[in-house]
Amino acid sequence: MGEKSVQKKKYIVETARKVFMEKGFKKVTMKDIVEACEISRGGLYLYFENTSQIFLEVLRLESQEADDVFSDSIKEDATAADILLLFLAEQKKELLRKKDTLTQATYEFYFENELPKRENILKKQFDSAAKIIEKLIEIGVENGEFYCEDCKGTARNIMFVLEGLKISAQTIGITPEAVDREILYILRGLGVEDEEN
Amino acid sequence: MGEKSVQKKKYIVETARKVFMEKGFKKVTMKDIVEACEISRGGLYLYFENTSQIFLEVLRLESQEADDVFSDSIKEDATAADILLLFLAEQKKELLRKKDTLTQATYEFYFENELPKRENILKKQFDSAAKIIEKLIEIGVENGEFYCEDCKGTARNIMFVLEGLKISAQTIGITPEAVDREILYILRGLGVEDEEN
DNA sequence: AAATAAAAATACATATGTGTCATTTTTAGC
């Protein structure tokens, strides 16, 4: 596959991403993507066999970007508590965006494609986020900012709370206050006294 | 609508429930339900316009049954901690069932049907479960079994953790150990010392 | 038992999606 083909494949994935953002996963057909890309039926089938394959590529793209965002928060010259708070604030913002259809699409995709663990991008993202939080807590404990006996467990607990908020935001809806309360609980769990909040 | 019609409608909903349990929500067509019920196309359209309407009825059914299960745990002659543990054990069992396709179907349904809050059955279930946990914690606090400053907030936090575990079970997979750890954290959060665990 | 109403079945017209393949167009090397 030449350079041109690589470019086109990338173009298809980026265009398809927008389609998935609008319609979720299951509703999207090859036809939709063909039309969005303004290419021919046969043309698309030259690159991808079905929507699942395209969506997997979209997920890989997202995954890379997600990593970058995280490292942005980290390289600041701040305390562990600051970084954690920054991260949670970022999460809050995402949670309160009315409809995160790409998140929905991802869930839909995993509902019907039970991937082996090593290929499960969602799991990778979960694990890597949990790992970073864990490290952050460890640093905080060393600094005396946090109190925590089981950093790994606590990190994963935080991730589960965030997951719970995320799916709730998409199904039953959540209020900013609910998110704030959960953040407060997380901080209290780490022995951080609530000052300005 | 005569008694016979009521019976038939009920029969359709119960049969459709099985179909949704096998295929989720979006994949299911009116044709699927027609075939499962062994009735005619026109016959089904006499009762329901589309799969969404049928699924709503399935949800109502589930909702009723969920209430019953909860009250079962409650009417025992046990301490608050016992009841909470019983409830969490029940949740664990459900979480570890390999594929809970009806749960997936429910999420799928809510992804595409943004219902007004008052009609959101999932929200009702969430709220009513949170309410019961809240009462339970209050009783525990009065008994001196638990320590808790914000029973309502804590109850909702527990629900979010459970929601996080539930969606994770369906997407990235979870281990029994992960659930146990979350349960442990919940109990610790209520000031319960871990004895036999 | 005939007449009428209600319920159910069937066939149809319409719509939408899939994947392939013969053909045309474009690209890149000589």
Added chain:
DNA sequence: GCTAAAAATGACACATATGTATTTTTATTT
């Protein structure tokens, strides 16, 4: 500028779903 390989096109054959209009069956009433 010619030519061979690569890329792209769009029509086709097939499959599946929808919703309705008409007919048939079943039940009810007189």
